[in-house]
Each structure stands twice: as C-alpha cells, then as structure tokens.
C-alpha cells in the first residue's frame with residue numbers, strides 16, 4: 001500500500017514536471033527564435049546616445065569620432081532591426097567598434113554574433129557573461145531541462161566571439177567615449193550595468209543603463225539574494241540623470257519619446273532621476289517579498 005502511494009505520487013510529480021517543462025520550452029522557443037519583436041524607429045535620447053532597439057528589447061548606440069559602441073544585441077532576429085536602425089540614423093555598421101551586453105539571456109545576447117559578423121566589432125563581457133555568450137546561451141544557473149535543450153541545439157543562439165573580459169569598475173573606451181562597467185549580479189551572475197557621461201549642449205548628463213535587478217524562476221544560484229542586495233546598493237550610489245534598462249517599457253521609452261517630440265528641449269523628458277530611484281525601490285520591494293518575474 002505504502003509502495004503504491006509512493007508510485008502514485010511519483011506519477012503525479014512526473015506529470016506536473018512534464019507540463020511545466022513543456023510550458024517553459026514553448027516560452028523559451030518563442031523567445032529564442034522570435035521574441036515577438038517588431039521594428040521600432042531609432043531616435044536620439046541625448047547628445048551622442050541613441051535608441052536603436054526593437055519595440056521591446058532594447059539596444060543602444062553611443063556614437064563617437066573614432067567609432068561607435070552598441071549595447072545589447074536583442075534576439076538573433078532583432079539584430080537586423082538594430083542594423084536597419086543604425087543605417088536609418090545615417091551611420092555605418094562597420095564603424096561600430098565595440099559591442100557590450102547587459103546580460104546573456106537570448107533577448108539581449110542572442111543577436112550579438114550577427115552584429116559582430118556585420119561590424120567586426122570587439123565584444124567585451126564580464127567573466128560570467130562571457131562564458132555564456134561564447135557558448136551560445138548556456139549557463140550553469142539555468143534549470144536543467146533548459147540547459148539540456150541548449151546542449152542538443154534546440155534552444156540557445158549563435159555563439160558570440162568574446163574578445164575581451166572586463167572586471168567590475170573597468171572603463172571601456174572608444175576615442176572620447178568611456179563607459180564604466182558595474183557588475184550588478186542577481187538576474188545573472190555577470191549582469192552588467194553601465195554608467196557614462198553624455199554631453200548635451202553645454203551640460204553633461206550622467207546616464208545609467210541598469211541590468212535587470214529581478215530574477216527568473218528558471219535562473220537561480222546560491223548567494224543570489226545577497227548579490228541582488230549589493231547590486232541595488234551599487235545602483236543607488238550611481239548619479240543618474242538619464243536611466244534606461246534592456247526592456248523598453250521598464251524605463252518608459254514610449255512615454256518619454258512622445259513627451260520628447262512635444263518638448264521645448266527634446267532631451268528634458270529623458271531626464272528622470274526620480275524614475276530611476278523609484279525603479280530601484282520597486283526592485284528592493286520585490287527582493288524583500290521574494291517575488292520573481
């Protein structure tokens with residue numbers, strides 16, 4: 001009798017695990033292959049800092065006289081949209097000299113290989129992100145069913161060539177462009193936020209690109225909560241006039257873009273230190289509550 005009960009439990013458990021795996025695989029496949037992304041208009045945020053991403057997954061361009069920097073590659077299928085946006089701004093993809101990444105999940109690392117092939121730019125990544133990008137999306141912190149599907153080639157994305165690895169606090173330069181890397185681990189171990197100055201007329205604005213401070217149920221590791229707490233402290237310490245993240249809705253791209261078109265100074269609607277702190281406060285509340293997204 002006891003034996004039977006155990007068997008029943010096992011069957012139910014296996015059934016539940018299979019259903020969960022199917023749901024996750026479906027979502028992941030959709031995310032990896034298409035991601036539901038639509039093309040979006042590129043636009044200047046401030047000075048030499050532009051939005052070149054799709055309707056939701058973001059990509060940014062920082063331009064300079066000695067070459068440009070692109071932050072994030074979207075999904076594999078987003079990369080052509082990013083290239084079209086760069087061309088629309090009247091710039092040449094071949095002048096992109098450096099590629100950077102927020103975190104190596106398929107929605108931000110998936111298109112880097114395509115961008116790299118088109119530009120021959122040098123890709124810089126944190127140690128943990130580098131390992132994942134170079135393996136086409138594998139990550140020891142992902143749940144096993146997802147990893148297994150990456151290993152057999154069902155999931156994942158074209159592996160990028162990581163040219164350089166940086167440490168926390170390093171600054172990546174292309175001519176006068178200087179972006180400082182802040183490893184704000186939590187969402188992934190190598191999650192990188194970026195801070196850099198942008199000149200707008202006679203003022204200098206501090207930009208922070210935040211790596212997603214939330215966590216996914218499919219990507220967990222020991223010490224993750226402590227990492228997230230530390231990352232939020234780091235983010236709080238950064239001066240931010242303008243802030244962005246790697247999903248457009250999270251930093252109010254649409255709202256700010258519309259306000260920008262009507263504003264006397266098109267840059268002003270993007271200046272949002274209050275929104276930056278509210279975003280960090282919300283991430284802190286999420287961390288305390290144990291919620292995942």
Ligand SMILES: [Zn+2]
Pocket residue numbers: 103105187212
């Ligand atoms: Zn992610």
